[in-house]
Amino acid sequence: MFHWLEKNPFFFAVGVFIVIAFAGLIEILPNFAEASRPVVGLKPYTVLELAGKEVYKKDNCLSCHSQLIRPFKAETDRYGQYSLSGEYAYDRPFLWGSKRTGPDLHRVGNYRTTDWHENHMWEPTDVVPGSIMPAYKHQFTNVADIETAYAEAVTVKNVFATPYGDEFQATKAAWEAHKPKVLADAQKIAADMKNKDIKEAVAAGNIPEVVALIAYLNRLK
Amino acid sequence: MQAHAALEYDYSVAKLFTFTTILFGILGMIIGTLIAAQLAFPELNYLLGEYGTFSRLRPLHTNIVIFGFTLSGVFATFYYVAQRVLKVSMAESKFIMFISKLHFWLYFVGALIAVITLLLGYTQAKEYAQFEWPIDIVIVLVWVLWGVAMFGLIGIRREKALYISMWYYIACFLGIAMLYLFNNMSVPTYFASGGLGNILHSVSMYSGTNDALVQWWYGHNAVAFGFTVPIVAMIYYFLPKESGQAIYSYKLSLLSFWGLMFVYLWAGSHHLLWSTVPDWMQTMGSVFSIVLILPSWGSAINMLLTMKGEWNQLTENPLIKFMVLASTFYMLSTLEGPIQAIKSVNAIAHFTDWIPGHVHDGVLGWVVFMIMAALFHMAPRMFKREIYSKKMLEAQFWLQTVAVVLYFTSMWIAGITQGMMWRAVDEYGNLMYSFIDTVTVLHPYYAIRALSGVLYLIGFLMFAYNMYKTMTSSRELSEEPQFRSPMA
Amino acid sequence: MDIRELQGYASFFMTIFLVVMLYWYIIYLYRSEKKGEKDYEKLGNIALDDEIDSKPINSSSVTPSENKEQKK
Structure with missing residues (x-):
């Protein structure tokens, strides 16, 4: 043989x-x-948060930040409750990262504010002296792609039965109908920010990447 | 056999892939050196605006050195070695020749598109599987073409026994095919949402913990079947051929082959220790990582023993030096990996710089050294000229060896320092250091690493220059050298 | 039988099977050399003597599908 x-x-x-x-x-x-079962009370990402997740992926935050708190006292003291499998049920892809050049972000929404993120993304060393993180000023001018984020929400609803509402339909009209809601979410974030250009852009219907990113980061709890 | 007396091996495709190996090697290492320097000197993040930040460039570095440099090297050596150990020339089949040329050009075009889309930020955000779905399709096509060329050549072979290198190339082909397909399963959102949004965007078929599991099953074994298996294929051919010594124990090479095939795939979950994947899988990952020492060292020892009684060649022939150092680094990193996979060690090592340190003593010391030695061995045979400069080869060897040692020693210290500082507590049980303390303390080590990157890059440029001169202006050879590669 | 149980049995028996195959293969390697049917170490020469016109170590006119011992 x-x-x-x-x-x-x-x-x-x-x-x-x-x-x-x-x-x-x-x-x-x-x-x-x-298949991963969501923990009780877990909601799917809003369209703005999904757009923020795309910014997170595009600028590849995960090359330096993890989203996985391991069950050690040193980690729970520093970052909060250790991570549970069900918390990631709607993460496609998972964004655990493999390297902590910067701190873990899985519960960053618990201890950082919109205002903090705005200053930090503009110039990290202003907020954290000694930081080696680059500034992401281009996120203040680049416009977030919310239509693609909506397409993602519809896709995961239809293909993977993620519990989005009935208004999420695979049509242009449904998207146009949903768009004002995304803008309203963005306005709430922008209201807490001090950058004039950001406020104007959001008012004009263009959501800068940083607004979406902050919506996503605030949601990480 | 008389009828084939005038027949020669045809290296045209091997040459093409040799060029891209050098091209992508330079590109990947320049970016690697830049991002290493960015960690020590953050001002360097702003050279290219949005496109020059560490975070945007890191996947570019990893993908160019994996899918650009290493894969090119694998293909180049394959199209060289396969003909020789099967004793069949590619010139004998127009079909295989056509397929392999198509293989090259599709690969090259796909690689260029991949580089551009990554720079623009189109990514699936899974490590070493960042390419969006259209590029995945190109990669699958490239892979199929390679398979057709491979099994085509095997089909018309004269040497009925398959040499061990061919076993490894076949395993590389199958392993990557399976892993790549499964890990990149995704749904393009444009089509699933009735034409909304960006056409390049897709969502993973798997979510959360399952996605992590598939990703690291892939990620770990992409290393296995891209950085280990085909490189072992190379050393099993090039070391015996260059030294004139047959493999020490052919039977051992067969047994370690099966051992490696079986054990490697289980070890993927050691990337997910202390995470939310089930405990038994984490334990399996740990245990099999330790077991993995056996087949790895089986191959490595076999390589070293091949030089038995001929160690004098180590001082006389720089190519032997490259290959022996490569197998030594293979032993080092296949011991280091299992150590990091022990759960208690992993608790400190994971997320720190020890991990990139481990990766780089493997790739810089083992993969790149072996590929360079292989190309140096092939050059006099492909271009019918002797190697341009032995002195430069020697200088390059020492420069790069020092660079690798600087790299992994600095990262070992950096990793363990940071890992210990994250968990250090004072007498009341409070954390002693804020996160930023654990970053600033690493500055000297990051600077040393950047320096080692510069040294290694200079060494690689010397290699490229030496190869270029060998191709164009070195002394011509009247006949093919049998074993040792001639050099001036 | 739920999937976890199936997984356990599959894993256990498959591992046993592969281990048996591995040892059987080792025995086969040494036994066929002892009997003089094969010489695996000779295959190492494929790399050394690899000119296109050099004689194959293991050439045969037997078609690959024919399951038959070769005479050297």
């Missing part, structure tokens, strides 16, 4: 495949049967 395998590259390849696929079959597949 081994002789035959050594002589038959195709069946040899099949053999290799079985051996390497084994771990995945046992370790990973069965977990999908018990």
Whole structure:
């Protein structure tokens, strides 16, 4: 049998495949049967928060910040309650990160404010002397892509049964109808900010990336 | 055999991939050095506006060195080694020649698009799987083309026994195919929402903890099947060929192959220790990481013992030096990895700079050294000229060795320092340090790392220059060298 | 039987199976060398003697699907 395998590259390849696929079959597949169940009270992200999550991904905050509080006293003292699986039920993709060049952000909404984030994203060293985080001034002028965020909400509602309301429909009209709600959310954030340009942009219907990002960060609790 | 007397191996595709290996190597290492320097000197974040921040450039660095440099090197050596160990020339099949050229050009175009979209911030935000879905499709096509070329060559081979290197190349092909497909499963939102928003955007098929599990099953094993398996394939061919010594124990190479195939895939969950994935999986990840020492060291020891009785070559031939150092670093990082996968060690090491330190003693010391040695070995045979400068080769070796040592020692210290400071408490049980204290303390180590990056980059530029001169203006060879590569 | 139980049994028996295969393979390697049917160490020469016109270590006219011992 081994002789035959050594002589038959195709069946040899099949053999290799079985051996390497084994771990995945046992370790990973069965977990999908018990797909992540949300913890009680967990709400899906609003469209503005989703747009903020996109900013978080686009500027790749996760290359330096984790969103995973491990069950050690040193971590719960510093960041709060350790993370639970159900809290991530609506995270596609997961954004745990793998490196803490900066602190963990899983519960940053508990101890940082809109105002703090505004100053910090503009110039981190003004808020935290010695910080090596770059300033993200371009987030104050770039406009967040809320339409794509809405498309994401509709997609996860239709494909993965994420509990969004009936008004989330895969039509242009439904999006136009929902848009004022997103703008209203953005205005609430902008009201707590002091940058004049931001307030004007939001009033004109353009949501700067930083507003969406702050909405997302405030939601992390 | 007489009928084929005039036949020669055809290296045109191997040459093309050699060029991209060098190109992406330079690009990836420049970015790597820049982002290392940014951590020590944050002002460097503002060289390219929005596109030059550490966070935007980091995925660019990882993806260019993995999918640009390393994969090019794997393809270049594959199109060289496969012909030779199968004793069949690519010139014998127009079909395979066409497929492999298409393979190259599709790969190259796909890589360029990938670089641009990453710079613009289109990302799935999963490490080493950042590319959005259209690029994923291109990558799958590239992979299929490689498979067709590979099994095509195997199909028309003269040497019926498959050499161990071919086993490893086949495993690389299968492993990456499976992992990449599963991890990149996503739903493009444009199509699922009736045409709203950006067409490039997609959402992962998996959520939260499951997504993490699939991602690190992929992430760890992309390292396995991209940074270990094909590099072992290279050393099993190039070390014996360059030294004129057959593999110490061929049977051991077969056994460690199966060991590696079985064990590696389980170890992925050691990236998720103390997270919200089920405990038994974390334990499995830890245990199998330790077991992984066996097949890894099986290969590494086999490589080192291949030099038995011929250690004098180490002083005479710089290419042997590169390869022996590569296998030594392979041993180091396959011991270091399992240590970090022990749960109590991981509690300190995870999220710190020890992890990038570990990755880089593996890639800088093992992967890059091996690929450079392989290309140096191939150059005199492909371009029919001797290697341009032995002196430069020697200088490059020492420069880069010092760079790697500086890199991992500084990151070990940085990682353990930070890990200990995060958990340090005073006599009343309160945390001793605020987070920023644990950042500023790392400045000297980040500076040393940036310096090591500069040294390594200079070494790599020396390699590129040496290769360029070898291709264009070195002394021509009248016949192909049998073992040792000639150099001036 | 729920999926966790199935997972447990599958994992256990598959691991046993693969371990048995591995040891069987080791025995096979050494036994076939002892009997003189094969010489695995000779395969190492494939890398050393790899000119296109050099004689294959293991050439055969037997088609790959034919499950038959080779005579050296």
